[in-house]
Amino acid sequence: MPLHPPDELLTARLRLRPPTMDDAEAIYAHYATDPQVTRFVVWGPHANVGITRDFLRELLTGRDRGERWPWAIERRADGRLLGMIEVRLHGATADVGYVLERPSWGQGYATEAAHALAEWARSEPGLSRLTALCDVRNPASARVLEKAGLRCEGVRRRAMTHGGTDVLVDVLSYAWVRPLDPPGEPQLLELDHVQLAMPRGGEEQARAFWRNLLGLREVPRPAEMAGRPGLWFERGAVRVHVGVEEDFRPARKAHPALRVTGYDALLARLAAAGHASKPAETLAGARRAHVHDPFGNRVELIDAEG
Numbered sequence: 001m002p003l004h005p006p007d008e009l010l011t012a013r014l015r016l017r018p019p020t021m022d023d024a025e026a027i028y029a030h031y032a033t034d035p036q037v038t039r040f041v042v043w044g045p046h047a048n049v050g051i052t053r054d055f056l057r058e059l060l061t062g063r064d065r066g067e068r069w070p071w072a073i074e075r076r077a078d079g080r081l082l083g084m085i086e087v088r089l090h091g092a093t094a095d096v097g098y099v100l101e102r103p104s105w106g107q108g109y110a111t112e113a114a115h116a117l118a119e120w121a122r123s124e125p126g127l128s129r130l131t132a133l134c135d136v137r138n139p140a141s142a143r144v145l146e147k148a149g150l151r152c153e154g155v156r157r158r159a160m161t162h163g164g165t166d167v168l169v170d171v172l173s174y175a176w177v178r179p180l181d182p183p184g185e186p187q188l189l190e191l192d193h194v195q196l197a198m199p200r201g202g203e204e205q206a207r208a209f210w211r212n213l214l215g216l217r218e219v220p221r222p223a224e225m226a227g228r229p230g231l232w233f234e235r236g237a238v239r240v241h242v243g244v245e246e247d248f249r250p251a252r253k254a255h256p257a258l259r260v261t262g263y264d265a266l267l268a269r270l271a272a273a274g275h276a277s278k279p280a281e282t283l284a285g286a287r288r289a290h291v292h293d294p295f296g297n298r299v300e301l302i303d304a305e306g
């Protein structure tokens, strides 16, 4: 049966409602011309309001055909149109996309809208999978998806164009999946995270390495971990947990191996911070090097463009 999302979704501060052709001027004035806004979406800045009207017409036609379901994001306090969120419907799966005007960034609005949409997805038994693709350079959107309960399944290399250009970019693939009932056959699905050890009191050094140098984000640990020292770092599907080990001894052989872009720049950044790398032989044509974290644990870096 075709899915039929609700016309309206209400959150504490937002009303998600069907867009109309009358929204064209507000969309054009609030965000459609802003290259910062379109940097990580498929379309490029609109050169005139006629393009916004065509865009809306296409959206509404898709909605009439049951292929896509857009909502205008309206602030309840003053009725201002802040942006748009939509699901594209493909049978039992759907993918989500959203955009907000720049002055409204950083106030939790996208999280609120995405959360409402994910709630609808969970309540819709006909929907098995809700996905989103997010540019690897767009951590704000990745965070919105994570907070809405989607999980990064991995990276898709050169899988999309953004900003109205024809340049293919790397995107993170996020999904929420309805649990199987009853559960299926046992399968090892994926690597969830890598656990590394550090000595007591090593938190600041771990942050300097994993967050500042390697660019992972420190994420709050679940309440169940409270009282146990340690840190979690993530970016997309790269998840590194660093825990305190009494009688710590560095892992010089066992190691995580990370595929990276910007390989030379990253090795230079690490060297400048005192983490000189040692090249390893190329494997399957890919350059590799070993570095050590501040505690002497070995980390392998592989050139993803190699």
Ligand SMILES: CC(C)(COP(=O)(O)OP(=O)(O)OC[C@H]1O[C@@H](n2cnc3c(N)ncnc32)[C@H](O)[C@@H]1OP(=O)(O)O)[C@@H](O)C(=O)NCCC(=O)NCCS
Pocket: 036, 037, 038, 039, 040, 041, 097, 098, 099, 100, 101, 104, 105, 106, 107, 108, 109, 110, 111, 112, 133, 134, 135, 138, 139, 140, 141, 143, 144, 217
């Ligand atoms: C992506 C976008 C929708 C986010 O909207 P928003 O309302 O600012 O998002 P929220 O305020 O709900 O949440 C943003 C989260 O990202 C985090 N964040 C923002 N910038 C970040 C950065 N540079 N690095 C890491 N995290 C960042 C914020 O801290 C916040 O997380 P937190 O609540 O855990 O602190 C908005 O920036 C946008 O419209 N961008 C252009 C269009 C776009 O990229 N759409 C998504 C396509 S997949």
